[in-house]
Amino acid sequence: MTEIVDATRAAYFVSDSTGVTAETLGNALLANFPGFRFLKHTIPFVDTDAEARAVVASIDKDAAAGREPLLFITVKQAALRSILGASEATVIDLLAGHLTELEQALGVTASEQLGAYHGLGDTDRYFARMRAVEYAIEHDDGQSSRALDQADVVLIAPSRCGKTPTTMYLALQHGLRVANYPLTDDDFPTEGLPRSVAKYGARCFGLTTTPLRLSQVRHERRPSSRYSSLEQCTIELRRAEDLYRRNRVPFLNSSTKSVEEMSAVIMQTMKLRA
Amino acid sequence: MTEIVDATRAAYFVSDSTGVTAETLGNALLANFPGFRFLKHTIPFVDTDAEARAVVASIDKDAAAGREPLLFITVKQAALRSILGASEATVIDLLAGHLTELEQALGVTASEQLGAYHGLGDTDRYFARMRAVEYAIEHDDGQSSRALDQADVVLIAPSRCGKTPTTMYLALQHGLRVANYPLTDDDFPTEGLPRSVAKYGARCFGLTTTPLRLSQVRHERRPSSRYSSLEQCTIELRRAEDLYRRNRVPFLNSSTKSVEEMSAVIMQTMKLRA
The missing domain is CATH 3.40.50 (Rossmann fold)
Incomplete structure (x- = not known):
């Protein structure tokens, strides 16, 4: 208590x-x-x-x-x-x-220079992080597949499951190249992964959430639409989870986890830790 | 040593x-x-x-x-x-x-529940951060001025001075609504701030860098172009800094500071700390 x-x-x-x-x-x-x-x-x-x-x-x-x-x-x-x-x-x-x-x-004394861990520090690592942010912006929401072959992770999920913030966190904090791709109705007629990301199946990671949470979040964007209806959200999430399971794509539920937690799980699962 | x-x-x-x-x-x-x-x-x-x-x-x-x-x-x-x-x-x-x-x-003992500072924790604050990321994506690089009136900060700078990573950091870590707007040749004939952001002058913060650094970064994107030439970079940065000074827009140099450092300075200058 x-x-x-x-x-x-x-x-x-x-x-x-x-x-x-x-x-x-x-x-x-x-x-x-x-x-x-x-x-x-x-x-x-x-x-x-x-x-x-x-x-x-x-x-x-x-x-x-x-x-x-x-x-x-x-x-x-x-x-x-x-x-x-x-x-x-x-x-x-x-x-x-x-x-x-x-x-x-x-067995040595600490360096007396001012600590600047959050300064430019290791500039190679720093610029890798900055480039990762540019990469994430370019490859956000399936907008580009230009350098998809260079992705460390391809996040896939229905719209509004938390792909973008998780992508940005992984890029900014860890310098990982993360692309994200929305699963839409068009992606579900077949058994396999969507065509644009199918080649990179081993780097795919899925997100899901609860139908209620998804419906609430979508409602903020498009109130009282089919897109935000509980029925549509339930269908999309069920289809997405089926797709992940069928294709052995690891996934997690963003409704109970922060971006920091999701990022830590993703790095651990995809063995992206140094 | x-x-x-x-x-x-x-x-x-x-x-x-x-x-x-x-x-x-x-x-x-x-x-x-x-x-x-x-x-x-x-x-x-x-x-x-x-x-x-x-x-x-x-x-x-x-x-x-x-x-x-x-x-x-x-x-x-x-x-x-x-x-x-x-x-x-x-x-x-x-x-x-x-x-x-x-x-x-x-004078009390610490709570025994597992510490989860990086969990969802304070969900209001958490969702504000997530919404700030969406806001930043929508208002990145002058793409939209839909909700510019809600910006906590409007970052302005010539292309490739570090606007986007700084924007994302402020959004993701601090839940600030940050729009960013590129200064292009078109923005310089007049004395004042660019038309789209002029109304929000008090919330503008400028970035600059060194001509050499800017030229290097631009070169990665468009090698041997006018855009990446040292001459063009020198002109754009001088004009930008003049614009900041004329309009009393605080600014800083991104070539010697990390996004963490720039964000700390921006929050301090704009009095955006709790």
């Missing part, structure tokens, strides 16, 4: 870089305390004394207002950490402790 | 959920040890004893091969953590210690 505390606390995610790490891990940690409301502030690029002091001023205002602040930091310079540490917040240092553990395990 | 150690170490990112947190923070930490090569393995959805034992077997193989494994974990069940802890790896627990710190600060 969730303990209902019904208190509002300020939560700061402060970073000398983008704040992506502080925000990601900080939120993951806070998700374990559902009884609280958190007033969240992400403050990236804090890399001077003056900026650190401005953050402290803001935190101390929250403290004075009774919002007992939590401060999650990913800040490499010890001088800045010590300014932030003098605030009226409970400091959760997401890097320093683990860096010390790693220094001991590896 | 970077200490060159030239040793290969195995690094495991193991999670009972998607592995996004373990991978993000684990990589951020490892980025501080540039002298090592890390052989990385991400293993999501480890939520049974048997799966944890399979991970241990794989780790111990790496250990036997002299790759002294590091093991980053985000696993909530103590029983699974203890199985993983018995491996031959140095364990960096990314959650447990911080959860204890938070329990002390908040």
